[in-house]
Amino acid sequence: MFKQEKAKQVKENSKEQNKISQGTKITGNIEAKGCFRIDGHVEGTVKTPGKVVIGKDGFVTGELSCENADIEGKFNGKLKITGTLSLRSTAVIDGEAVVARLAVEPGATFNATCTMRGGVKAIHNERGERKEQEQSA
Numbered sequence: 001m002f003k004q005e006k007a008k009q010v011k012e013n014s015k016e017q018n019k020i021s022q023g024t025k026i027t028g029n030i031e032a033k034g035c036f037r038i039d040g041h042v043e044g045t046v047k048t049p050g051k052v053v054i055g056k057d058g059f060v061t062g063e064l065s066c067e068n069a070d071i072e073g074k075f076n077g078k079l080k081i082t083g084t085l086s087l088r089s090t091a092v093i094d095g096e097a098v099v100a101r102l103a104v105e106p107g108a109t110f111n112a113t114c115t116m117r118g119g120v121k122a123i124h125n126e127r128g129e130r131k132e133q134e135q136s137a
Contacts, residue, residue, distance in 0.1 A: 019047075020056045036066075037072075056090050079112075 016034025020026060024040035035126040037077035038058040046052060047065040054060055057071035068083040079085060079097040087093060089107035097114045104110060 020058075022055075054091075 002098060006110075012032045013075075016032075017038045019038065020035055020040040022039040025043075026040070027043045029045040030036075030042065030044075030047070033050070035047055036046065036049065036052045037055060038060060039051065040045070040057075040060045041061075043057040043061045044059065045063040045065070047121050049067055051068040051070065052064060052066045054069070054073045054075060056072045059076075060074070061076045063078045063080070064075065065080040068086075069079065069081050070086045070088070071093065072088040073090070074092045076094045078095055079099065081097070081099040082094070084101040085097060085099040086103045087105060087108040087110060089105040090109040091105075091110075093109065094102060094111045095113075097112045098117060099114065100117055101113045102114065102116065
């Protein structure tokens with residue numbers, strides 16, 4: 001019961017849209033319940049259970065922790081993405097990335113160490129017995 005309520009609350013909160021406009025610079029830590037679009041400059045930590053979009057003019061220096069990220073601009077620091085990290089052709093990434101899935105368009109610059117953490121996947125051995133194994137990409 002509590003899991004359903006929490007999942008519903010996270011889903012409702014993730015509909016909220018936060019935006020940092022072009023020409024805005026924020027220094028410090030940001031924690032939000034909803035999604036984020038960053039077209040300005042952020043120095044610090046950005047943490048949300050939702051999606052983060054860094055626009056073409058956006059620049060983040062520090063740490064980004066979210067479910068999914070779609071990056072068109074620049075990022076320098078540590079990425080912690082529990083879902084999919086999508087890098088558009090204009091993206092420039094420097095630093096470290098821990099992701100579940102990675103999608104990179106041709107032209108993107110990805111100068112980072114990358115660790116992929118998958119979910120648990122059921123596999124069967126030669127005798128047909130089920131065994132759990134961590135997915136790796």
